[in-house]
Amino acid sequence: MSSLWALIGKRIALGILTLFLVSVIIFGSIELLPGDIASAILGQAATPETLAAFREELGLEQPAVQRYFAWLFDILQGDLGRSLANGKEISEIIANRLGNTVFLALFAAAIAIPLAVTLGMIAALFRNSIFDRMINVSALSAVSFPEFFLAYVLILVLAQSGLFPSLSRIDPGMPFIDRLHATFLPAMTLTLVITAHMMRMTRAAIVNLLASPYIEMAYLKGIPAWRVIFQHALPNALSPIINVIAINLAYLITGVVVVEVVFVYPGLGQLMVDSVSKRDVTVVQSVSLLFAAVYVLLNLTADVLSTLVNPRLRRKR
Amino acid sequence: MERLAVLRTAPPSAIFGMVMVTLYILVAFFAPLIAPFGESEIVGGAYEPWGEEFLLGTDTVGRDMFTRLIYGARNTIGVAFVTTFLAFIVGGIAGLLAAAMGGIADQLLSRLVDVLMAIPSLIFKLLLLTIFGTSIVNMVLIIALIDSTRVFRLTRSVAMDIVVMDYIEAARLRGEKLPRLIFREILPNATAPLLAEFGLRFCFVFLAISALSFLGLGIQPPTADWGSMVRENAALISFGDITPLLPAAAIGVLTVSVNFIVDWMLHRSSGLKD
Numbered sequence: 001m002s003s004l005w006a007l008i009g010k011r012i013a014l015g016i017l018t019l020f021l022v023s024v025i026i027f028g029s030i031e032l033l034p035g036d037i038a039s040a041i042l043g044q045a046a047t048p049e050t051l052a053a054f055r056e057e058l059g060l061e062q063p064a065v066q067r068y069f070a071w072l073f074d075i076l077q078g079d080l081g082r083s084l085a086n087g088k089e090i091s092e093i094i095a096n097r098l099g100n101t102v103f104l105a106l107f108a109a110a111i112a113i114p115l116a117v118t119l120g121m122i123a124a125l126f127r128n129s130i131f132d133r134m135i136n137v138s139a140l141s142a143v144s145f146p147e148f149f150l151a152y153v154l155i156l157v158l159a160q161s162g163l164f165p166s167l168s169r170i171d172p173g174m175p176f177i178d179r180l181h182a183t184f185l186p187a188m189t190l191t192l193v194i195t196a197h198m199m200r201m202t203r204a205a206i207v208n209l210l211a212s213p214y215i216e217m218a219y220l221k222g223i224p225a226w227r228v229i230f231q232h233a234l235p236n237a238l239s240p241i242i243n244v245i246a247i248n249l250a251y252l253i254t255g256v257v258v259v260e261v262v263f264v265y266p267g268l269g270q271l272m273v274d275s276v277s278k279r280d281v282t283v284v285q286s287v288s289l290l291f292a293a294v295y296v297l298l299n300l301t302a303d304v305l306s307t308l309v310n311p312r313l314r315r316k317r
Numbered sequence: 318m319e320r321l322a323v324l325r326t327a328p329p330s331a332i333f334g335m336v337m338v339t340l341y342i343l344v345a346f347f348a349p350l351i352a353p354f355g356e357s358e359i360v361g362g363a364y365e366p367w368g369e370e371f372l373l374g375t376d377t378v379g380r381d382m383f384t385r386l387i388y389g390a391r392n393t394i395g396v397a398f399v400t401t402f403l404a405f406i407v408g409g410i411a412g413l414l415a416a417a418m419g420g421i422a423d424q425l426l427s428r429l430v431d432v433l434m435a436i437p438s439l440i441f442k443l444l445l446l447t448i449f450g451t452s453i454v455n456m457v458l459i460i461a462l463i464d465s466t467r468v469f470r471l472t473r474s475v476a477m478d479i480v481v482m483d484y485i486e487a488a489r490l491r492g493e494k495l496p497r498l499i500f501r502e503i504l505p506n507a508t509a510p511l512l513a514e515f516g517l518r519f520c521f522v523f524l525a526i527s528a529l530s531f532l533g534l535g536i537q538p539p540t541a542d543w544g545s546m547v548r549e550n551a552a553l554i555s556f557g558d559i560t561p562l563l564p565a566a567a568i569g570v571l572t573v574s575v576n577f578i579v580d581w582m583l584h585r586s587s588g589l590k591d
Contacts, residue, residue, distance in 0.1 A: 018431075145569035257443075275447070288443070
């Protein structure tokens with residue numbers, strides 16, 4: 001048992017180290033800028049005086065290491081700084097949008113995960129059937145066609161008839177059902193994209209597992225098929241399935257950017273794209289850090305969970 | 318002749334893929350000959366319907382959609398190809414070096430790539446685009462740099478399997494220098510998986526460029542590009558017009574085709590029968 005906890009402790013420590021390094025990269029990439037942010041933003045028209053004033057406002061005269069730690073500790077206290085474009089508090093700009101994006105992602109995940117895992121398992125059990133082939137084809141198309149294609153096809157099919165709105169406008173005080181209705185199309189787009197990935201990966205994980213010698217042994221011993229699957233295969237299948245889910249939830253993070261833009265949904269992805277074209281470095285920096293942190297934490301959680309459910313690690317030696 | 322005989326064993330999906338890819342390449346090369354109008358020439362009113370003069374109608378400012386679709390093949394595929402090529406030069410050479418040198422060099426490169434890959438790639442690309450500004454050259458360099466980390470991972474793991482073979486050991490004992498060891502001994506045996514990865518990586522790069530152009534941060538009008546064409550004309554979709562979907566479909570068909578070919582190649586080289 002203690003070796004299991006040691007393993008998990010090690011993984012968590014690695015996760016924290018990764019988070020730290022990611023924050024260094026996100027902070028450090030801005031230092032890569034030829035010249036500095038001040039001259040990049042003000043452009044060539046800037047006089048030396050305005051440049052100096054702006055540098056001081058940004059605190060650029062301090063060494064990078066010192067600024068990094070100041071930045072990091074501010075963030076840990078929830079202070080993300082101010083937007084360069086309009087001077088508003090970034091944490092205020094983000095707060096609402098973060099909720100919206102999380103809502104959309106959870107909506108998509110709540111449909112996609114059960115659907116994909118079930119379909120993937122069925123495909124693995126009935127390998128090379130028509131159903132299995134259909135899953136392969138749909139997975140390939142989902143990987144190949146851009147997200148915005150899928151989104152517009154859905155708009156064409158479902159929004160044309162007036163069933164669902166093609167612009168996902170939502171207000172803070174909106175009732176839950178109305179919210180679901182307004183975000184149905186973007187959620188459906190994301191669901192379709194990740195379901196295909198997830199199905200295929202679940203299928204691969206289970207096919208791999210069913211090919212292992214101990215499953216064949218169980219069959220040869222004469223154990224009925226349902227017991228082989230539920231008692232022997234499933235406990236070992238859990239950890240690859242958890243990994244599959246985590247990878248695809250992480251994929252949602254990037255999928256959300258394009259989908260939010262198509263449906264003009266007021267989320268973090270849309271904010272990020274707007275800020276990139278405005279070159280609002282501080283906002284992009286904060287949103288990137290947020291997305292990257294979620295990504296790292298998702299992977300960390302998946303690894304810890306799959307270690308915990310792995311029967312071979314749980315048993316005492 | 319033997320090579321041609323191999324082609325005959327290709328499954329229908331791979332044949333479809335090869336025909337489509339050839340078609341795209343031809344269109345890209347001979348764009349000015351096929352296209353009825355100039356790339357950014359304004360030839361009529363905005364949003365003219367499909368018809369004799371304008372095969373697929375015109376776009377928001379009156380440029381011929383069919384012409385732009387053809388030039389889009391040239392621009393989008395060309396930019397994606399150059400980007401993938403750069404990613405392979407950087408990632409491939411670093412991966413081969415890491416595998417051949419081993420030790421500290423390998424550790425340093427591998428850990429650096431681990432950290433870079435811990436940031437979701439689209440987010441990282443957007444961050445770097447903000448810092449360096451949006452332009453085609455910047456986009457190509459940024460995507461190439463970030464995707465080279467993925468190329469590095471694969472090249473290194475392929476090369477690692479080769480480096481432990483006896484003939485590499487023999488070459489080392491013969492006193493072969495590092496460049497020769499990499500390019501004459503390791504690389505020839507790594508071409509099959511690397512070629513397959515080139516196809517797949519091209520698809521990812523192609524989709525990434527289309528996504529950025531769609532977001533208005535990649536290839537900009539008046540240069541014809543499939544991603545930005547969808548964005549420019551998206552308004553038509555709410556009127557039930559499918560024209561803006563055509564460039565998006567063109568993207569999808571090319572990626573599917575490349576995937577078909579790569580699948581067949583991998584299947585052949587691995588000998589897997591699943």
